[in-house]
Amino acid sequence: MNLRNNKIQKRNIGGYWINDNEIHDKFYVPKFFDKDLIYNLIFIFIFLVAFSLRLYSLGDRAVHHDESLHGYFAYQMYIGSGYEHNPLMHGIFLFQLVSLSFFFFGDSEFSLRFPMALVGSIIIFLPILMKDRLGHLGSIFASLMLAISPSILYFSRFARNDIFMLFIFLLLVIAMWKYFSNKDSKWLYIFSIFMAIGFITKETQYIFVAIISMFLIFMARDNIKNWLFGKIPITSFNDYGKFLIFVIILSAPMLAASISIFQNVINITLANNDTNSLTPIGLPESNGQLFAIIISLLLLLSSILVSFIFNKKLFFLPFLIFISLVFLFFTNFLSNLSGISTGIWQSLGYWIAQQDVARGSQPWYYYITLGSIYEFMPLGISFLGFSYLLIKSRYLSLFPIVIIIVSFVILADNEASYTNGKINTTGIFFQLILYFSLLILPLTIKASNFYKFLFFWAISSFLLYTYAGEKMPWLITNITLPFILLSSKILNDFFTRVKFSYSHIKYYIIIFFSALLFINLLWRLITHDLGTETEQFLNIWLIFLIFGFLFFILQSISRVISKKQTFYYFLIPLLLLTSIFTFRSSWILNYNNFDTPNEMMIYTQTSPHLHKVSKTIDKIAFQSLEEKSIRISVDTTDAFSWPWQWYLRQYENVTFDDHTQDINIDDVSILLLSYKNDLRGPERNNFTQGQKFPFRWWFPEKYKNAKFSDVVSTIFDKNRWNNSLDYFIYRKLEYDLGSIDSYLYIQKDYNYDSR
Structure with missing residues (x-):
């Protein structure tokens, strides 16, 4: 053989x-088709969907006031006129990216928003780097929610810095936890680079640094205590303590202006808040300038020394990269050296000075209201998950929960916490106690440190942005991001507990439709008129009879597949419906009402009529022999010069005049006036009949003066429930939109063909 x-x-x-x-x-x-390939293909698909959603009709919406500022000054940079950093418009990074977009695609509304759309799409891939923490399913859920989140999608199509900051925050979190996992120094370099980019992009970076610093302090509290008492050297800190030192090294030079909080105590103006002063808001005056220079240099030298002495191999070079990037970008690559003072000092000083101004004038419950309308999916899942972990933690979380309840009760008592409509000493004390207890609460749960971080990040973001004087709709994205990651982690853990068996498919189907029927009946019970007297009794009785029948069916199924599995499968239809409503809310906001403030998310939006008027002006200029040299006068009343500065950026003969004064308009071809300064009789003779149009409009903010008692009564008042649901589902408003009007006048000599 x-x-x-x-x-x-x-x-x-x-x-x-x-x-x-x-x-x-x-x-x-x-x-x-192995698992990794399928996993990656899913992310590519989500990215393509997200990118399509962000590019669709990207240039169609009228340019918002803020967008026009960003677009105009980016255009000036693009044509070679340079740019000087101004903290009013936040960091310089946006202007450099937008001017680069103009370079590649030309200057238009599309190219103005393209960098935001691109970054808002690329962020979809970042959860892949967190699959070791979020889980494979969790990272997919995170990407899906980032793709369809109403607020994140809206501000991915909006020329503001906020979507850049979300990308930066998420990458900083990834770098921090990757370093904790493998101690690879490359993550320190990535962290330092994006820390710098965060500071040169927007001042919300300071809030994020405060959040991660507070978390790291708590995680290293024993090390810090022992070091203060001389029991251990600083080099013996745990990973959280060492990373805290790294964050402080990077951030210290950028925090120099924080001392201006105490300027009234030391009687030195370190951050000017007087709008009548010649000194720009946020910068120091007279002897405060020398003080500011000394503080800034001391903090810079401290960071250099600590990074070199503590661990020069790990910390020194990343710090040099960080400070070099800050220096280069704030000086616009050495073309504006004064950017050092505006970037390192005024960036923070300006917003400290603006804290009491409280732009937007929104109430403390603003983000709760906004979140419940748009981001109910990540908020709801996070709340349920947090409640479950609190119950699981038992006595560990009991004390802060009691303190929170007591603080809420006292703050809800107008007589105890308020005097003449203003919060008194008692109210301030319990407000601080409430904030501290809410911050401590997520750190008491029995869960992994990563879970604790996500809960802490979500709750502290809500508290800090609520406390901040300026409350605007775009800032809710900073609250939404941690809630998306948190809810994705919760969903990952939930679905890993769900067991599937082909032999039980019939039970899953029965549970699915039972859940849908239960939701439908509950909806009818809460929102519908069930009749009067006998009819109402019979309807309620019938609904509860069906509830009992459903309970009997589910109880029978639970004997076969267990109570836990029955409950898990019962929750899946609710999750599915929530997802559908989230996508619907996102679609209506971004494609149906994208420039009409029926949406609370839309803040004082330029009307679409102005967008059309700009096209009319372009057509008149094209039909005339003058073209871009046509004479245009724009009224500056009520800040009407914006967004016209953007729309008329290419016209050579535009003046922005205060038409409350006598302005010579004899040689003017096109007039754009505030409704307050409409033309008088004799002046009209040289112009066609004025076209009146809404200049900008806004959401009716009738919610601002709501009291705690109003919130309670809304819960038990069916009519108020119906009004709230009408808005939630159909965007029906009880009040008219606020608006301010404008007039377009065209000289009669122009034979304008409006066809």
Whole structure:
């Protein structure tokens, strides 16, 4: 017998070991689609969907006031006129990206918003880097929610810095936890680079640094205590303590202006808040300038020394990269050296000075209201998950929960906490106690440190942005991001507990439709008129009879697949409906009402009529022989010069005049006036009949003066419930939109064809 010829030969083909003797006998399918490939394809699909949603009709919406500022000054940079950093418009990074977009695509509304749309799409891939923490399913859920989140999608199509900051925050979190996992120094370099980009993009970076610093302090509290008492050297800190030192090294030079909080105590103006002063808001005056220079240099030298002494191999070079990037970008690559003072000092000083101004004048419950309308999915899932972990933690969380309840009760008592409509000493004390207890609460749960961080990040973001004087709709994205990650982690853990069996499919189907029926009946019970007296009694009785029947069915199924699995499958339809409503809310906001402030998310929006008027002006200029040299006068009353500065950026003969004064308009071809300064009788003779149009309009802010008692009464008042639901589902408003009007006048000499 020839043993060699009978020896089995195998080869690896497509991931399978194949027997040569059987290769012709059996049909073989190569293993092309492994788990990793499918996983990556899912993210590519989500990215393509997200990118399509962000690019669709990107240039159609009228340019918002803030967008026009960003677009105009980016255009000036693009044509070579330079740019000087101004903290009013936040960091310089946006202007550099937008001017680069103009370079590649030309200056238009589309290219103005394209960098935001691109970054808002690329962020979809970042959860891949967190799959070791979020889980494979959790990272997919995170990307899906980032793709369809109403607020994140809206501000991915809006020329503001906020979507850049979300990308930066998420990458900083990834870098921090990756470093904790593998101690690879590359993550320190990535962290330092994006810390710098965060500071040169927007001042919300300071809030994020405060959040991660507070978390790291708590996680290293024992090390810090022992170091203060001289029991251990600073080099013996745990990973959280060492990373805290790294964050302080990077941030210290940028925090110099924080001392201006105490300027009234030391009687030195370190951040000017007087609008009548010649000194720009946020910068120091007279002897405060020397003080500011000394403080800034001391903090810079401290960071250099600590990074060099503590761990020069790990911390010193990343710090040099960080400070170099800050220096280069704030000086616009050395073209504006004064950017050092505006970037390092005024960036923070300006917003400290603006804290009491409280732009937007929104109430403390603003983000609760906004979140419940748009981001109910991540908020709801996070709340349920947090409640479950609090119950699981038992006595550990009991004390802060009691303190929170007591603080809420006292703050809800107008007589105890308020005097003449203003919060008194008692109210301030319990407000601080409430904030501190809410911050401590997520750190008491029995869960992984990463879970604790996500809960802490979500709750502290809500508290800090609520406390901040300026409350605007775009800032809710900073609250939404941690809630999306948190809810994704919760969903990952939820679905890993859900067990599937082909033999139980019929039970899953019954549970699914039972859940839908339960939701439908509950909806009818809460929102519908069930009749009067006998009819109402019969309807309520019938609904509860069906509830009982459903309970009996589910109880029977639970004996087969267990109570836990029955409950899990019962929650899945609710999750599905929530997802559908989230996508619907996002679509209506971004594509139906994108420039009409029926949406609370839309803040004082330029009306679409102005967008059309700009096209009319372009057509008049094209039909005339003057083209871009046509004479245009724009009224500056009520800040009407914006967004016209953007729309008329290419016209050579535009003046922005205060038409409350006597302005010579004899040689003016096109007039754009505030409704307050409509033309008088004799002046009208040289112009066609004025076209009146809404200049900008805004959401009716009738919610601002709501009291705690109003919130309670809304819960139990069915009519108020119906009004709230009408808005939530159909965007029906009880009040008219606020608006301010404008007039377009065209000189009669122009034979304008409006066709």
